[in-house]
Amino acid sequence: MDQPLLRIQNLSVSFGDTPAVQNASLKLARGTTLGLVGESGSGKSVTALAVVRLLAPGAKIVGGSIRFDGQELTTAPESTLRDLRGVRIGMVFQEPMTSLNPLHVIEKQIGEILEIHGMASAQARRARTLELLKEVGLQNAEARMGAYPHELSGGQRQRVMIAMALANNPDLLIADEPTTALDVTIQAQILDLLRDLQKRHGMAILFITHDLGLVKRMADEVAVMRGGSVVETGPTAEIFANPQHEYTKMLLAAEPQGDPPPADTSAPEVLSADNLRVWFPIKSGLFRRVTSYVKAVDGVSISLRKGQTLAVVGESGSGKTTLGLALLRLIRSEGPILYLGQNIDTLGANKMRPLRKKLQIVFQDPYGSLSPRLSVAEIVEEGLIVQDRGLSADERRKLVARALADTGLDPATMDRYPHEFSGGQRQRIAIARALALDPDVIVLDEPTSALDRSVQAQIVDLLRALQDRRSLSYLFISHDLKVVKALASEIIVLRDGKAVEQGTAAEIFANPRAKYTQDLFAAAFDL
The missing domain is CATH 3.40.50.300 (P-loop containing nucleotide triphosphate hydrolases)
Structure with a gap:
């Protein structure tokens, strides 16, 4: 049999002394899709980032092997990785607003990828950029080429990210929650697009998601992660028909229940x-x-x-x-x-300021709306400082703890910073910030x-x-x-x-x- 395009064996990644991925093993054949499933904090994104060696500062691979097309990546020099990233391995990140440069228009950002990897003609880059934006379903694509990221909706920004990842027709596409910000009709279009590209180019896809409905529609194989470990793998049809692990069964049963x-x-x-x-x-x-x-x-x-x-x-x-x-x-x-x-x-x-305590908002992109320089406690209490000047520091801290507990977060984590939390946990922090003011x-x-x-x-x-x-x-x-x-x-x-x-x-x-x-x-x- 041909060797897999991507083989991960006993991979372990740690943040300092804290393990994030433990002895994870995966394999992905050419032209197929592997759905990597698990809850926030399970290690899905860390595993994907380890493949292209783009781990956050303080994180390091402490064991195991990652082989792409037979080449070991854990010890590969940076020059080799630069040649792979954006050419043979493309990646769609989870939060587009933090991945797109706010100072450059969309055309320049996509064109930059094409230029770095050999497309010298500005006219050819513009034509390819327009083609990509149309492929991912961006409305008024030609007009949008001159737009800055903040001028696009969340779903539109995600589509631009997908276009960037596909720019050089990669062999492997790592898609980290690629449809999270998209409405359902565009989700279906993007999944159809990815499958079509896969058929035409023989592209393999590592599809990371928390949405099992998408996995069922998209993936040939499924790997389920929990707490940094892979707890179950197998063909998609078998996993959905007869899950073996209790965690997999819980995920399959998880849907919003009840009536409003x-x-x-x-x-x-x-x-x-x-x-x-x-x-x-x-x-x-x-x-x-x-x-x-x-x-x-x-x-x-x-x-x-x-x-x-x-x-x-x-x-x-x-x-x-x-x-x-x-x-x-x-x-x-x-x-x-x-x-x-x-x-x-x-x-x-x-005159509006006193009313703002009672009219609150939770924004779509928690990473963009939470200050990276403030701790969670400082973020949640910010509104209390402005609106309830009579509260003492201890009283504010108690209200912060209550708001965090209400959203399912451990109040003991309030002195940590947003980058230390998963995407889902950051959204709960944003909800806690709104709840703290009792709107x-x-x-x-x-x-x-x-x-x-x-x-x-x-x-x-x-x-x-x-x-x-x-x-x-x-x-x-x-x-x-x-x-x-x-x-x-x-x-x-x-x-x-x-x-x-x-x-x-x-x-x-x-x-x-x-x-x-x-x-x-x-x-x-x-x-």
């Missing part, structure tokens, strides 16, 4: 907007005159009631996040916004997208319990319709800044009227 509270139209209105608009001007010409507008939110009306969850659903770029930011007065908008009957869209910064309304912008399924279920249960206990109101922005179904009482479906359908969750899930909503549901529940 029914929509209560008699509950008092907490936050509302009427015909809300957020238009971004497009300027051109020598004098930079406004020639058109990007209508990110175009005439949307919403009503969020006390103790209820309103889910905002739609594809990347549909205006979901922009709507949430506008409602909290974090970006400019037109149209009345009412909080507890008070018109807040005309309030200045000073009335929380805008949750994809709060479970970075979490594995078992933790998603825990967070859904937590959010429901907190809502019941504190009568919280959630504006829940998500592309994960399984989570929406478990949490939302009402739904509004956005497309290109407009509401195409809205109503109670029970009605919309039972009988979606708009073709766009039907397509979203079909993609979500067929995956």
Whole structure:
């Protein structure tokens, strides 16, 4: 038999004295896909980073072997690794905002990879960049080539990362949660794209994910990791039909359960907007005159009631996040916004400040929203320092500990820094920061997208319990319709800044009227 393209044997990686991967063994044949599955902190990403020797400072390989196409990588010189990275081995990282350079446009970043590895012609680089962006389904690809990362949505940024990884047609693609930030229809497109590229180029894929639905659809073989060790491997069909390890059985059973509270139209209105608009001007010409507008939110009306969850659903770029930011007065908008009957869209910064304690947000990208220079305790207590000046340091620390415990984190870890936590743990820190201020309304912008399924279920249960206990109101922005179904009482479906359908969750899930909503549901529940 031909040797595997990638063979990992008894790999061990440590962060100082703390083991992160212990005696892990994997193999990946040419032209096949290996799904590497496990919860946050299981060692999946560390194993992948070890392959290309891009481990974080302080981490080191302490044992085992990594062979790529017969060549040992654990002892290979840096020059050999540079020749492999981005050419024979491509990688899609989990958090695109931290991987893309905020100072350069998309065209330059993709073109740089092509230039480093031999494409000298600027015209050829531009053509290849445009081809890649179209392949990964980026809308208005030619216009987007001149965009900076902050001008793209989370899903759009992830698609750019995938384009960069595929730029030089690698033999091995390491995809670390490549569809985490993407809505369900684009998830399906990306999976189809990866499979098509795999067939055409014979590319092997190491597909790292917490979503077992994607693994079932994508992978030929599955390896399950827990606590840094591989606990079960085998063909995908066998693992799903007859899992042997208890941990694998738990992962397969993990889905958000239960039903949300029914929509209560008699509950008092907490936050509302009427015909809300957020238009971004497009300027051109020598004098930079406004020639058109990007209508990110175009005439949307919403009503969020006390103790209820309103889910905002739609594809990347549909205006979901922009709507949430506008409602909290974090970006400019037109149209009345009412909080507890008070018109807040005309309030200045000073008058809005006292209200911000009660209007909180959890951002989509926790790594980008958590300061790397502050400890977890300092991050969570930041709002308390601003809003509750009378609290002592000990009182703030107790509130921080309570918020962390509420989100399933050990309060004893509060003096650690964000980089010491997994992606899922960082998202829980972001949720704890919002909860610490005891708000009335929380805008949750994809709060479970970075979490594995078992933790998603825990967070859904937590959010429901907190809502019941504190009568919280959630504006829940998500592309994960399984989570929406478990949490939302009402739904509004956005497309290109407009509401195409809205109503109670029970009605919309039972009988979606708009073709766009039907397509979203079909993609979500067929995956």
